[in-house]
Amino acid sequence: MKIMIVDDDALVCQSLEVLFSREADMEVSAIASDGKEAIDVCLNNLPDVILMDIQMPNMDGIQATREIKRRWEQVRIMMLTTFKDEDNIRLALRAGAEGYMLKSTPATNMAQQIRVLVSGSSVLDADVLKTITRNQDSSEDMKILTNREQDILELIAQGHSNKEIASQLFISEGRVRNTLSIVLSKLDLRDRTQLAIYYWKRN
Structure with missing residues (x-):
C-alpha cells in the first residue's frame, strides 16, 4: 500500500519512513509538510492512506482532511497527532478521518493499525476513545435496533470487516451491507467510524 506522511516535523517524517520501510506491504510514496502540500501531492500521486498531523502551517490537518475526502473519498486518512482533546478529535472525525492515533503509539502497533484502517475498519486509540465517551449517558435509542x-x-x-462479520454470524456479506445501511439510517449516522463511537458511548 502507498502511504503519504503529512507532518511539519521532519524528524517525525524520517522516523515513520524508516519504520514503514521494514514492512513488506508498505511504501512511503510521498511526504508533505502541511495540508496544502498534501493536496497538491494527491493530484499526481494519490496514496492509499494518509497519516495526517493536525497543527501545521498554511493549512492544518483537519482542513486538509476535509478537502481530500471531498475530492478523493477512497483515500483512508489516519490522524497521527499528540492532541487528544475532544474538540480536535470530533473535528477530525467530522472532516472524514477514519482513524485517530496518537504519536505515543508504540511503533510495533502503528503498521498493524494502518492495515486495519485500510481493510475498511475505523481505528481509534484507546485514550482517544476514553476522551470522546467520557461522561456520556446510556441512551434508549439502542432499543430501535x-x-x-x-x-x-x-x-x-x-473493528471487524464485513467479511469477518458475515463469517461469525453465518450470513452473507450482502446481508451485512444491507443491515449496516439500515442501522446507519435508523441512528442517523454517516459511517462505520460514527457507529463505533456511538456503540462505545453506550457501552
Missing part, C-alpha cells in the same frame, strides 16, 4: 442489528453494530465497533 433488532437483535441482529445490535450484533452487527457490536462487531463493527470491535
